[in-house]
Structures are given as C-alpha cells and as structure tokens.
Amino acid sequence: MKSANSQSVSPQPARFCFIALAAAVSTALLAGSISAHAQGSDPGMMRGNEGKPATGQVPQQIEKQFPVGASWVVLSLNGKTYPADNNRPFFVLDSQFQLRGFGGCNTFSATAYPLRNQGFAVSPFAVTRKSCGPQIDAAERAFLLALRMSQKWDVVKGNLILQGANGTIRADRSL
Structure with a gap:
C-alpha cells in the first residue's frame, strides 16, 4: 500500500526533456555544419571578399541573339x-x-x-x-x-x- 505522503515520480517528463534537449543539440550542430560548408565552398567569404568576384574565374560568355527579321x-x-x-x-x-x-x-x-x-x-x-x-x-x-x-x-x-x-x-x- 502506498502512503498518502508518498509521491510517485513518472519517468515521462524526464524522457520528454531528454528528447527535446537531443533535438535542440542536433539542430544546432546541423546549422553549424551547413554554415561551415557554405563558407568553405566560397573561399572569398572567409577573407571578407563577399561582394568581389574571386580571381581566376572564367568570364561568362554573352549569350547569342537569334537573328530575328532575317x-x-x-x-x-x-x-x-x-x-x-x-x-x-x-x-x-x-x-x-x-x-x-x-x-x-x-x-x-x-x-x-x-x-x-x-x-x-x-x-x-x-x-x-x-x-x-x-x-x-x-x-x-x-x-x-x-x-x-x-x-x-x-x-x-x-x-x-x-x-x-x-x-x-x-x-x-x-x-
């Protein structure tokens, strides 16, 4: 028999807190990984050259125009x-x-x-x-x-x- 003073602790709230904490940590790790990948894919962003084209890039060709009216x-x-x-x-x-x-x-x-x-x-x-x-x-x-x-x-x-x-x-x- 249980006494009136004893409290029963349910494991559900602890499990919920652990799952929420695990989800928050994995979201933060994923966001950091994506950010690092994005910066790593453009070396200019690491050097503060955001608005400048990287040196050595091939210039884009101007697209030809169809000779309309000929x-x-x-x-x-x-x-x-x-x-x-x-x-x-x-x-x-x-x-x-x-x-x-x-x-x-x-x-x-x-x-x-x-x-x-x-x-x-x-x-x-x-x-x-x-x-x-x-x-x-x-x-x-x-x-x-x-x-x-x-x-x-x-x-x-x-x-x-x-x-x-x-x-x-x-x-x-x-x-």
Whole structure:
C-alpha cells in the first residue's frame, strides 16, 4: 500500500526533456555544419571578399541573339544540298515570333521561340495542301519535320544552323 505522503515520480517528463534537449543539440550542430560548408565552398567569404568576384574565374560568355527579321534560304538538310531552283525552302522569323516560309511546294506558318542557351521551339505548322510530285513532296515533308523538331540553333560563318532529332538544317541569309 502506498502512503498518502508518498509521491510517485513518472519517468515521462524526464524522457520528454531528454528528447527535446537531443533535438535542440542536433539542430544546432546541423546549422553549424551547413554554415561551415557554405563558407568553405566560397573561399572569398572567409577573407571578407563577399561582394568581389574571386580571381581566376572564367568570364561568362554573352549569350547569342537569334537573328530575328532575317530571311533564310535553306542550303542543306542533313548534309544533302538543295539544288538552286524554285523548290528551295526559305523562311523568316519576325519580331512577333511568327515563322513564315516556303517548304519547296507549300507555304507554311508557325510560332517559333528562340530560347535560352540557344534553344529553339516551334509550334505545329499551318501548311497549304498543294502537291508538287512525289520527290518534292517528300523533300518538303523532311524539311518541315526537321524544322518543327529543331531544338538548338547557332550562327556559324554567317549560316544559321538548326538542329534537332529529325536533322540539321543549314541556311544562308537571303535578300
């Protein structure tokens, strides 16, 4: 039997205090570790050079700008040269990002966006539906598919290069 004067001490409050203390200590250690890692990852912060760039850094390249408003005549698709005739594709991307051109038989239009890191995205095309014979139609389909699937662009030696999963288009400025 218990006497009326005896007090029973429950182990629960002591366990709760120990868990709370352990959580506080581990939080403090983690915060200190993160702070030390952040300072260690930038040696300039240890020397008080917070606002200054570290010496020896490579300067960032200025990103190229897509030549909006220029007319382009297609020279080749996947290395195969187009003959210099009336069936050679051409296109222009205007300042409103409207891509318009001629695929070899039909005219087309779409919306196209030059993206960061010389990315390129083209919407589905609106195309007229004229047939110019099996060879020209097949060449036009291949060109339009390569243009639609273009993901990267570059200007190399004055030529616009569009690359994607369905091929590489090389075009030159036209008048």
